[in-house]
Amino acid sequence: MKQTERGFTMLELLVVLVILGLLAGLVGPQFFGRVDGSKVQTAETQVKMLKMALQTYRLDVGQYPSELTHLASAPSSAGSLWRGPYLDDVIPLDPWNKSYQYRVDANAPQGFYLYSHGADGKEGGDELNADVGYTPSQSE
Template sequence: MFRKIRQGGEKGFTLIELMVVVAIVGILVTLAEPSYRIATTKAKEAALKRDLYVLRDTIDQYHADQGRYPAALADLVDKGYLRAIPNDPFTNASNTWVEIYVSEGEESGIYDVHSGSDVIGTNGTTYNEW
């Protein structure tokens, strides 16, 4: 009248056991995903801060050495101040940096850069204001 579900030689998991494990894994992924997104965003923000610091410092070095600001970011590469213009972490391109020009008397050129992204950062300001 009663039968055993498993017989002595059979090994493996039942469908119910597999479904329970898949459900638990799905719940864990759902809980971990927001933390992953925040960590990824903060890593990109750290890279943006580093890239902005490097670009701004290099522009200042160029100005101190050459007596003028660079006409374009490519001048920093051409003169050997940078190996390459870094990619903006939020636009994934090196040609999206917003170049801020100075025009004081006869001097002109790039004296500051900002990100090309208008996404709001974790501090509440857009990245192109950093």
């Protein structure tokens, strides 16, 4: 009795690979779009967290700090008024691994500007590349 081994032909394997490639092409962009959108939400949440820390600092010291690092370690100008640290961890980077932009400005609606340049790391932009937070362009 002769046994023949059955397996997949090269054509069948190629058809399966093409189908998998098409599925990845359809699902992949939607998945990565959600990842980018979650980075924007993370930046918005971090800006709100930093805003609360800045406001607490201002209540204690009487003015906003000149640098974000003063939320973690006392500046000499704060003297005994500093009751920090005002953050549990180090100052976070934005979700794109860049530093948040921070500047005290009495003309700003919040009293300061605090924002991320978004995915492209450049000022301005649209959609995922848009600045996130309290930006100078919001007050113009």
